[in-house]
Amino acid sequence: VRCRAKAIEERLGSEHVEFLKASSRLANVLTARGDYAEAEPLQLEVLAKHETATLRELHNLTKMLLRAGNLAEAETLCRRGLTECERVLGEMHAETLESVSMLGLVLWQRGKLQEAEVHCRKGLEGRETLLGPMHLDTLGSVNNLAGLLYQQGNLEEAEVLQRRAVAACEAQLGANHPDTLLSVNNLAVLLQSQGKLQDAEGLKRRALEGRETQLGANHPDTLASVNNLAVLLKKQGKLQDAEGLYRRALAGSEAQLGAGHPHTLDSVWNLARLLEAKGDHLAEVEELYLRELKGLEELHGPDHQETQSSRRNLERFRGKHATG
Secondary structure, X not given: OHHHHHHHHHHHOOOOHHHHHHHHHHHHHHHHHOOHHHHHHXXXXXXXXXXXXXXXXXXXXXXXXXXXXXXXXXHHHHHHHHHHHHHHOOOOOHHHHHHHHHHHHHHHHOOOHHHHHHHHHHHHHHHHHHHOOOOHHHHXXXXXXXXXXXXXXXXXXXXHHHHHHHHHHHHHHOOOOHHHHHHHHHHXXXXXXXXXXXXXXXHHHHHHHHHHHHHOOOOHHHHHHHHHHHHHHHHOOOHHHHHXXXXXXXXXXXXXXXXXXXXXXXXHXXXXXXHHHHOOOXXXXXXXXXXXXXXXXXXXXXXXXXXXXXXXXXXXXXXXXXXX
């Protein structure tokens, strides 16, 4: 892809639409690899120079911003894309439903759960009607809605949807496809929340091993599986094993996503909670809690619910251990 983009640039120039399309394709490849720092400026340049930027390019940039943790920008761009899709293509076009589903994901990540559910359900219903129940885009919507319902505590409906996603992905894509492994991981998280720890551990190990093979040891999705397995091991009382995985997840997330990414801050929190539960490294625990608080202040602002919760937690820790 790099060679093609370079050849087009040399032949037609950096302003030509064909070069911008090639740059967009390169940004998509980089995003799939987890190289968000290089992908974002490429996609932004495409949108800035390409006056007739396609809706697909808007969608690609929104996905990249979402995965990179730039949630406010992702929401703004996604709403723009949805408005354009509805105006140009109508409500039941595949690109419109892509925008609907993506906006549901962005709103979910921003904590706007009720509005997110409306869009996730609308996206799923539309795709089932337009594309059929076994289409890969439909299965993506099944996964998304199941995850959102899990977060809202609607575990029964979430499990039905998640098992449907796993079975369909295995049939359509194979057992080790990244989308199948995502569904497997999500089902494991759901089963863990219901106390089915042994079943959950088997699924989480399957997801981790598959992602290491398919995506590499430091891909963001692999690191998410590392973190998820650590959560389960901690719950089972295997604290030493969990600590090693948490440290791996944090180091990998810092390297791949940056110190201020939401996933990195989650890893900071998880490691701090584990070390506090073990009762050792208390100075490191305080440093980690403080780091999480500063990261959330930069990400969400001082008055956001997550920031306030982090601040209260740091105060609790300091009060309990008479530090700082």
